[in-house]
Amino acid sequence: MxxxxxxxxxxxxxxxxxxxxxxxxxxxxxxxxxxxxxxxxxxxxxxxxxxxxxxxxxxxxxxxxxxxxxxxxxxxxxxxxxxxxxxxxxxxxxxxxxxxxxxxxxxxxxxxxxxxxxxxxxxxxxxxxxxxxxxxxxxxxxxxxxxxxxxxxxxxxxxxxxxxxxxxxxxxxxxxxxxxxxxxxxxxxxxxxxxxxxxxxxxxxxxxxxxxxxxxxxxxxxxxxxxxxxxxxxxxARLPEKRAFRQLPRWFSMPHPAPAPSAIVVGAGLAGASAARALAERGIAVTVIDAGCAAGHASAAPRAVLAPYLASWQSPQTRVVAQSFLLARAVMERVGAPLNPCGLLHPVNSDDEWGYEQSIAEWGWPTELLRLISADEATSAAGTPLSNSTNPEGAIFVRDAATTRPAETVRALLAHPAITLHEHAPVARLRHTDDGWHVDTESGRTFDTNIVVIATAGIPAAALPDMPEALASDALPSIPFNATRGQLSTLAFDDAFAGASAVPFTVVSANGFAMPPVDGALCAGATYERERLTTGPTPHDDAVNLGHIERLLPALATCTPNRRGAWAGIRTSVNDHCPVIGPVIADAQFRESFARLPHGPFAAAWPDAPLLPGLFVTLAHGSRGTSTVFLAAELIADMVCGTPRCITDDLLPAVLPQRFLVRELRVGTRE
Ligand SMILES: Cc1cc2nc3c(=O)[nH]c(=O)nc-3n(C[C@H](O)[C@H](O)[C@H](O)COP(=O)(O)OP(=O)(O)OC[C@H]3O[C@@H](n4cnc5c(N)ncnc54)[C@H](O)[C@@H]3O)c2cc1C
CATH class of the missing domain: 3.40.50.150 (Vaccinia Virus protein VP39)
Structure with missing residues (x-):
């Protein structure tokens, strides 16, 4: 703890x-x-x-x-x-x-x-x-x-x-x-x-x-x-015989750093743009290639919340998101990405209050950053009464939570002299050669490089109609990606809006959220649906989002907006809800090397994990990508350049791509 x-x-x-x-x-x-x-x-x-x-x-x-x-x-x-x-x-x-x-x-x-x-x-x-x-x-x-x-x-x-x-x-x-x-x-x-x-x-x-x-x-x-x-x-003068640090198990062994003069990043959403920026800042010339335009898919969301994941228990996911959140704010401020530092309130009721009190103590965060506050304090922080049930007891307050505009964040990240962006150039083929990686686009352009970072949200993309499956390679079939549709609803009020006092100053979030207005428009969301993976907004999903407002902000629910808008997109995640970050293994060779994983020799006697040299992924950022992409970007750049690794070794197995295959080899299931 x-x-x-x-x-x-x-x-x-x-x-x-x-x-x-x-x-x-x-x-x-x-x-x-x-x-x-x-x-x-x-x-x-x-x-x-x-x-x-x-x-x-x-x-x-x-x-x-x-x-x-x-x-x-x-x-x-x-x-x-x-x-x-x-x-x-x-x-x-x-x-x-x-x-x-x-x-x-x-x-x-x-x-x-x-x-x-x-x-x-x-x-x-x-x-x-x-x-x-x-x-x-x-x-x-x-x-x-x-x-x-x-x-x-x-x-x-x-x-x-x-x-x-x-x-x-x-x-x-x-x-x-x-x-x-x-x-x-x-x-x-x-x-x-x-x-x-x-x-x-x-x-x-x-x-x-x-x-x-x-x-x-x-x-x-x-x-x-x-x-x-x-x-x-x-x-x-000489290395000690026994080095005093804990070794990762061999199946999670890391690539040897190999700083290269150039790199290619496939995908220009938040994950690709942040990875490109981290590499460019380490002196690498980066070409970013996207099938459509930059921030054209999930990262086109009109607004997004930047916050830790407030579960009532600690898990690798809460740790990864919390560390990412703390880093994300610093990077976004530095690169000039839009940030509305409004804070977040998570209303709790008497049934879950005790669990949250325990959990907040376990975070080990100073109380000025994270604490339980009373219902009255929550109302005054939000500027409007909050509710989450018939009996709200108070709220968890996260001081440094913020909102951002993901597409503008992508543009701010890509605005670096060492980054070149190629849009409308779907990558059709990725081939490992003696000299590194050869990248073919559908338009016939080719690129050669030593380092490739795949940031295409998920692979394979069978469930996503807009995404080509070209990047699904033998190396990644063991990752069980999920796609979830989500819709955001925007409500715009004019200056003379009678219910101005009902609009929250902070994000209010509990199984749905409302973000405070920016430029007169408040944003509510979001829906989660696995069956229908279209990206057109629907009235049904708008009604679900208005339901969140009714539940969380009863005074606002009675006000009529001047204009409404909606946006829908697809989140890609995996079942353990941690992003997939790091070097890519050679799948078949890995299976062969570690086939006896449940019964094999002691950790030190295994071979190193077979990695595809210079190939990295930053995928499956799910519904927390605005935070997690930044930690992923630093981690990949650290691995490429040999800069100090920004994640402790105990957390690495929670994000590495081969974790699913290790699970499968150990217990027979990837989930
Ligand atoms: C409704 C909704 C609400 C959300 N709210 C929040 C929130 O409040 N807070 C939060 O943190 N996160 C939120 N998210 C999640 C967040 O938007 C995502 O996690 C994040 O945008 C993922 O970024 P990405 O770069 O991984 O993926 P994407 O933005 O999808 O980018 C992937 C890119 O890869 C490109 N690509 C794919 N295949 C190829 C190819 N063959 N060649 C070249 N390019 C290719 C695509 O064109 C695309 O541009 C929300 C998502 C949705 C849908």
């Missing part, structure tokens, strides 16, 4: 921020002899001038000063096409106001951008990007020994810059330092302000060779510290 992150116990001493628990200062680098308030103790340990891709990791994010300084250095010195990744583990994140005060009066030039993007205090991996996406910050909020063993990355440099070893022994324990070595390669450097003998011994036993820091470096690394420690500098 994800527990709430601890809130740091802070103290201000002569204007400097101290941790009471560790009796140590957060910002010793501000006290350097240079006195400029922003000297970087680690600048001498790196050189970005010849860098193409660089990954620094650190234990303890603190005020973010080390990251800010490296980012400024990278901006000033790295080549224009270079990429910087920064990974930091932090168990007690500071809030933006505290960081701002701690770093004042420093004029850290990039501070405002960092503070604006700072993730909420929620356990797990948070990804943020800056400078057009070429600087990525991967924050692991949680304990070192909880998150590092399940997070995949290899650092070029480790900065050990937390509180002093005698003040924070856990951070310098043998187990924590084993994690440093587990995320290093031969040649990875290590630098720190402290190197007491026991820390040196631990690092040496893990394969690090330590050298004496030169005197200038030494004085910059350990200025005015309360204990006289020798600064640390070294390099991993």
């Amino acid at each position: 994800p527990a709430l992150l601890s809130i740091p116990d802070l103290d201000w001493r002569n204007g400097a921020l101290f941790s009471r628990a560790h009796d140590d200062c957060y910002t010793p680098a501000l006290a350097t002899p240079a006195g400029n308030g922003y000297a970087d103790a680690f600048a001498a340990t790196r050189d970005f001038r010849a860098t193409r891709r660089h990954l620094t990791a650190e234990l303890g994010f603190g005020t973010g000063l080390a990251f800010l300084s490296a980012w400024a250095d990278f901006r000033a010195n790295a080549p224009a096409d270079a990429q910087l990744d920064w990974v930091s583990v932090e168990s007690a994140p500071l809030d933006a106001a505290t960081i701002e005060r701690a770093l004042a009066p420093s004029t850290a030039p990039l501070l405002a951008q960092l503070l604006h993007a700072l993730p909420p205090r929620i356990r797990g991996i948070h990804r943020r990007a800056f400078d057009g996406g070429r600087v990525r910050l991967t924050l692991l909020y949680g304990d070192v020994l909880e998150l590092l063993p399940v997070t995949d990355f290899i650092a070029d440099a480790w900065q050990l810059d937390g509180f002093a070893p005698d003040r924070n022994p856990e951070m310098w324990s043998a187990e924590a330092l084993a994690q440093v070595a587990a995320h290093a390669r031969v040649g990875t450097t290590v630098a720190g302000r402290f190197a007491p003998p026991d820390v040196q011994e631990r690092l040496k036993s893990l394969g690090f060779e330590l050298s004496a820091a030169d005197s200038a470096h030494a004085s910059s690394l350990a200025p005015n510290t309360h204990t006289a420690h020798t600064p640390l500098r070294g390099m991993l």
